[in-house]
Structures are given as C-alpha cells and as structure tokens.
Amino acid sequence: MKRNIIITGGAGFIGSHVVRLFVNKYPDYHIFNVDKLTYAGNLANLKDIEDKPNYTFVKADICDFDTIFDLMQRQHIDGIIHLAAESHVDRSIKDPFTFAQTNVMGTLSLLQAAKLVWDGNYEGKRFYHISTDEVYGALEITDPEGIVPPFSTKASSGKHHLAYGKTFFTEDLKYQPHSPYSAAKASSDHFVRAFHDTYGLPTIVTNCSNNYGPYQFPEKLIPLFINNIRHRKPLPVYGKGENVRDWLYVVDHARAIDTIFHNGKIAETYNIGGFNEWKNIDIIKVVIATVDRLLGRPEGADLDLITYVTDRAGHDMRYAIDSTKLQRELGWEPSLQFEEGIELTVKWYLDNQEWMDNVTSGDYQKYYEQMYANR
Numbered sequence: 001m002k003r004n005i006i007i008t009g010g011a012g013f014i015g016s017h018v019v020r021l022f023v024n025k026y027p028d029y030h031i032f033n034v035d036k037l038t039y040a041g042n043l044a045n046l047k048d049i050e051d052k053p054n055y056t057f058v059k060a061d062i063c064d065f066d067t068i069f070d071l072m073q074r075q076h077i078d079g080i081i082h083l084a085a086e087s088h089v090d091r092s093i094k095d096p097f098t099f100a101q102t103n104v105m106g107t108l109s110l111l112q113a114a115k116l117v118w119d120g121n122y123e124g125k126r127f128y129h130i131s132t133d134e135v136y137g138a139l140e141i142t143d144p145e146g147i148v149p150p151f152s153t154k155a156s157s158g159k160h161h162l163a164y165g166k167t168f169f170t171e172d173l174k175y176q177p178h179s180p181y182s183a184a185k186a187s188s189d190h191f192v193r194a195f196h197d198t199y200g201l202p203t204i205v206t207n208c209s210n211n212y213g214p215y216q217f218p219e220k221l222i223p224l225f226i227n228n229i230r231h232r233k234p235l236p237v238y239g240k241g242e243n244v245r246d247w248l249y250v251v252d253h254a255r256a257i258d259t260i261f262h263n264g265k266i267a268e269t270y271n272i273g274g275f276n277e278w279k280n281i282d283i284i285k286v287v288i289a290t291v292d293r294l295l296g297r298p299e300g301a302d303l304d305l306i307t308y309v310t311d312r313a314g315h316d317m318r319y320a321i322d323s324t325k326l327q328r329e330l331g332w333e334p335s336l337q338f339e340e341g342i343e344l345t346v347k348w349y350l351d352n353q354e355w356m357d358n359v360t361s362g363d364y365q366k367y368y369e370q371m372y373a374n375r
C-alpha cells in the first residue's frame with residue numbers, strides 16, 4: 001500500500017532511527033523528514049539512506065504553519081509521526097521559552113495543518129505523537145536496595161534486574177510534570193487529545209522511557225559519559241547519583257513506533273519501556289567498565305573520573321514505565337538485553353569518533369563549558 005508520511009525531527013536521535021526503519025522496511029511509503037536542524041539535528045545521522053528514492057528531507061520549522069500546510073497538501077500526506085522537540089531537561093531549565101515554542105506551538109501547528117488538510121476525511125489517516133514518561137512526574141524510591149520487579153522483558157533479563165519501588169507509570173496516571181521540558185511535552189499531549197476529542201482527528205500518543213543507543217547528542221548521560229571517559233574528562237554526576245531511570249535501546253523504541261503506527265487504536269495512549277530500571281551511579285559504572293574494556297584499559301582505571309556535582313534543580317527521583325498494555329494488546333517486546341545494547345552503544349561511539357568530534361565542536365562546546373562552569 002502506498003503512503004506519504006511526514007516524520008518530524010527525523011534528523012535527531014530517535015527520529016533518525018524511525019526514518020531509517022520506515023525507509024528500509026516500507027519501499028512503497030514515501031517518507032518526508034521535516035526537521036529544522038537545530039543543534040540536535042544532524043543529517044550525518046541518515047547518510048546511509050539519504051539517496052533512497054522513497055526519502056525526502058525538508059528543512060522546516062514545525063512552528064511554520066504555512067510551510068507544513070503546503071507540504072501536507074501538495075504531497076497528499078496521510079500520516080504524521082511527530083518527534084520534533086526540544087528534548088534536554090537541563091536546557092529547559094535555562095531556557096523554558098524555546099521549549100514552549102517548539103513543543104507546544106509546534107505541535108499545535110502540525111495538528112491544525114492536519115485538521116485543515118484532512119478536513120474531516122480521516123479514513124486511513126493517522127497523527128501519531130511521540131511523548132515521554134516524564135509527563136507523569138516522578139515516582140518515589142521506596143526500596144533503595146532494589147527488589148525483584150513483578151515484570152520482566154528481554155531488556156531486563158541480564159544480571160541486574162531490579163525495581164526501586166512498587167509503583168510504575170501506567171497509562172491512566174494523572175499528569176504531574178515537574179521540569180519545563182516535561183511541562184511542555186505534557187501540554188502538547190493535551191493538545192493532541194483535545195484535537196481528537198474536539199475535531200475527531202485520528203490521534204495516538206505514546207510515552208516512552210529513557211532511550212540510549214547510537215546517534216544520541218552527547219549532552220545526554222550515556223553518550224556524554226562515553227566521550228568523557230574516552231578523553232579522561234570528569235564525569236559530572238548530579239546529586240548522589242541515586243536517581244533511577246528506565247532504559248530502552250533506541251531501535252526497540254523505533255520498532256514499537258512501527259507497531260503502534262500500524263496497529264495501535266485511534267485515541268489510545270501506549271506506554272513504551274522494557275522494565276529496565278537503573279540507578280544513575282550503577283549505569284555509570286557499567287559504562288566505565290565497558291569503555292575501559294573496549295579500549296584495553298585496566299579494570300576500574302577510570303572510576304576516579306566520577307565527580308559528584310550540584311544536583312539538577314527539581315531532579316525527578318525515579319521513572320519506571322509499565323508497558324504491559326503495549327505488550328499484551330500489540331505483542332511488542334524489546335529485542336535486546338540491556339547488556340547487549342550498552343555494548344553495541346559504547347562500541348558505536350568509540351568507532352564513530354568523527355561523528356562525535358563534529359557534533360561537539362563549536363557552539364556546543366561553548367555551551368557545555370558554560371553549563372558546568374558553576375556546578
């Protein structure tokens with residue numbers, strides 16, 4: 001079946017994996033990657049597919065309603081997979097306006113364009129909005145040593161398989177965002193639902209846990225630390241390093257997006273995650289051990305790079321996704337064990353130093369130095 005699909009934010013971390021998957025798996029679909037190319041967008045992430053006949057890059061801001069409307073009309077777009085966003089919590093603390101602009105107004109601009117172009121003819125149409133588990137707020141750590149969790153997936157089937165509390169994020173939980181990033185994402189989720197409830201727009205929302213893998217901009221924990229360890233630079237651990245995150249390999253997120261885009265029910269929300277909780281300090285130790293082993297350095301050689309710094313303002317304590325609904329209803333599950341995923345990830349960054357050098361040169365380097373100057 002032929003389809004014309006816009007993927008927004010396709011030059012970013014998760015978006016590039018989604019674009020790659022769709023372009024390769026569905027030769028009958030035409031994929032329009034709409035991306036503004038902010039500091040986080042990088043066409044080098046898509047070098048391997050840029051010449052495919054079913055792929056077109058469109059440099060545009062999602063807030064530019066006229067351009068989006070025109071593209072949708074001209075190209076007979078019947079599906080939107082919306083990932084473009086400002087995505088880094090630390091930046092949102094410094095500059096909340098940009099987050100409201102892109103994440104809220106940009107989403108609204110896409111929704112309005114879809115509503116006007118599709119004009120009530122919703123047969124076969126789909127507006128799929130990618131969101132985050134951070135909209136649910138933070139869970140408490142009630143079991144600091146960790147307990148055997150009630151669920152298990154391939155992602156969490158390694159040696160470390162712990163939960164740090166008995167409650168999890170389920171789809172029916174009230175939204176309680178804390179950071180400007182998650183507040184802006186929550187607001188965009190509300191707009192998406194409102195467009196379904198008010199105009200009948202065929203929407204789907206998914207909320208995913210922390211992703212890791214190749215092509216992630218190195219301001220996020222895992223790629224930042226891999227690069228710092230390689231260059232023997234300090235590893236800034238916020239607070240005591242006790243915060244808990246639930247990690248999913250990015251390709252498994254892209255696979256979930258594929259499943260949900262095709263088989264998910266309109267107006268539903270699905271949580272995506274692998275029941276794979278880690279304290280920051282534990283994951284940092286795994287990353288150090290993996291980098292050291294792959295670089296042939298002695299075991300534990302770089303543990304002394306760990307540097308405890310002032311905590312992030314409003315730092316959410318624990319995220320833990322319950323993805324039972326997605327697994328039961330649509331049969332998705334992670335394909336990789338966490339230990340395999342982290343090995344692939346570290347290896348990818350070490351093998352792609354040129355990519356890393358390109359994205360960390362210039363403006364980003366200045367931003368990073370400023371960011372940590374007063375911590």
Ligand code: NAD
Nearest residue numbers: 009011012013014036037038040041061062084085210211
């Ligand atoms: P990212 O920051 O790596 O990429 C964002 C992309 O959006 C970049 O290519 C950027 O150029 C583009 N973009 C930003 N503003 C734009 C605008 N105004 N117009 C057009 N393009 C614009 O982000 P990511 O980590 O790949 O996250 C993608 C989506 O997934 C986001 O919506 C994020 O909230 C969500 N999400 C991320 C995670 C995670 O762990 N990274 C987890 C759950 C959900």
Ligand code: TYD
Nearest residue numbers: 089210219220221222236237238243245280
């Ligand atoms: P991050 O990758 O920014 O993702 P998020 O804030 O969306 O979860 O951070 C993951 C965790 O790592 C989070 O608890 C904050 C912590 N962290 C550090 O301790 N030091 C750092 O330099 C960074 C970037 C994050």
